[in-house]
Amino acid sequence: MIDCDVHCAPAALGALAPHLPEYWRLYIADAGIRLTGLPIAYPPGAPTTGGPAPADYEELRGRVLDGPDAPRLAILNCLTLFETHRNPYYAAAIATAVNDWLRAEWLERDDRLRASLVVSTLDVETAVAEIDRLGPDPRFVQVLLPVRADAPYGNRRYHPIHEAAVRHDLTVGIHAWGRAGTAATPTGFTSTYLQDLASNAQMAQAHVLSLVSEGAFARFPDLRVALIECGFTWLPPLLWRFDKDWKSVWREVPWVKERPSAYVRRHFRATTQPAALPADPVQAAEVVDMVGTGWLLHASDHPHVHGPGAERLWQALDEPGREAVLAGNAGAFYRLGG
């Protein structure tokens, strides 16, 4: 079993201090900056939160890596950078510190661990430098981007990030949530956490439209994009309309040589948590069949909690489907070997 979304996070910025230059240690101390965790994504005490993310390796091992259901490999996603900062230099410094912390405190401790490297989306040049710095380390398998963004990720400003990811054979992971200062919808802020949670699905779809329409896969044929924690049952209706519209206005985007669904099927995958599925097992199986079991990557999303969807998905899969979703798809997509 390969777990494609396991969270970890420093309990406080002090944990990153050994990995920060003096300028930023003073900056943090003088400004009194605190790590608030991810209050917009997983508010303390919310039924979805399931407790704080593991803050050190021992905690993770006790919760996830020991026991009969332990994954063979687990991909760590640290969302500490998904905050509100608009200072691009600070964001870049924290990204580097998080990555060095991941390497020193986690990857060095257990060879079953893999990680997403984090980058600041505010400055593409430093993001590329960070990818080039860590890309050669095979334990980093992905570049992590927040689903809330200043521009959709097909936009040309992000092309160097995709190019660098491909250069090091890394997947680009677009993960739910992101900047609290950015609304979750095209029409502004919502008034409930429930809506924000649901809106991750639409935002992921907007990035799919952008990456295909802007020709990211024509430019970078080896680019792979994982959609993490954004659901997946929205896929069939999106492709039905995307293909239909492309048939009519393809001349606007002549670099999109194949039907959009062909790119989406080949270059994207989605993680399984949360799984928005119906209670009716027949319908659940029909939906999973339409999405395609080859498109799904198993994820526990530890420590987060998402209701009955995961069990419905498990029941909807046949034996080959379970093997593909649990390990085969991720092994091939992330090129994890064996």
Place this chain on the structure above:
Amino acid sequence: MTDVQTRPAGAAAVRPVRLVDTDVHSAMTRAMMIERASTRWRPHFERFGLRTAPITEFYPRARNAGMRADSWPDAPGSIPGSDRELLVRQLLDEYDVDYAILNTLGLQDHNEVPAFAAELSRIVNDWVVEEWMAHDDRLRGAINVPHEYPDLAVREIERRRGDRRWVQVLLPSAAHDALGSSRYWPIYEAAAATGLPVAIHTGGLGTHQGTGWPSYYLEEHVSYALVMQHQLQSLVCEGVFETFPDLRVVLTEGGATWAASVGWTLDGAWSLLRDEVPHLRRAPSEYIRDQVWFTTQPLEEPDEPGQFLRAVQHGRLADRLLFATDYPHWDFDSPAQSLPGELSTEARAAILAGNACNLYGLPREREVAAP
């Protein structure tokens, strides 16, 4: 004409209603609107005008300005949808449409001074009455309202309520606030009290927060479905349907087959988070099922038509789909060709006319002139 029952010579014949087009775009040019403006607002219109750039300026329609190539009237300066005779010939007569609902867009992108916004709605609505509905009894109207000023919007609904040819209230799918916001509730209250559905039509002032602005019309056009999904989530979660159980909402030109996925997403989250929305007494998908309708154009088209039937079943949409052509826009859906051939006769008849007759209270039979 095989369905026309023969009556004594000279009398009208009655035929069953077989085709209701729920999304037809009559359209006014700026010059036509100025001509109808009051002396108070004409100078303002001419000097200041409509300042918000229409969405077509942001993302030029990839083909023929987004219009059916044959829909441009001959008269200089006219635009598709501005000429009643052409529309009647190309749509109503060509396809034997029994009823067509006129959704006159163009005010949805604009957020003007309140009294001017009210004036614009009055101009459009008077024009629809005088130039359209008075001339052809197959035409029905959607009431334009100054939606950012709900008190004025309610006044416009009150003004039109006596005329049964108005069958719905028109809102854009993107406004200043999410449409579930309590700011807009007076509009829903008035519509529900008047028995008029609220049609939320793709368009308006989308500002692409969340993931930022796309580059191409292709992305923009597909993402109209995403905006509609957000608005549906907003209406459900804010408690609009719970508060106004008589309110019926028609999501127009935003797609339909995603309804099931949105319902499952909300139900799954609600099963954990219901304490956050104590005003919701039922699962979110139940409100969608009971109070939301969907127009067909542009209909999602899976390669396997069987998947469309599944999506209809999963979304419980069989009695909720309303046929629409979207005349005169480029992606016009022909009633003869756009619905999947695998639909049963009954299902097809319901989508083409029956569901709309039920929703809008349209007669099941219509008098036509004797042949």
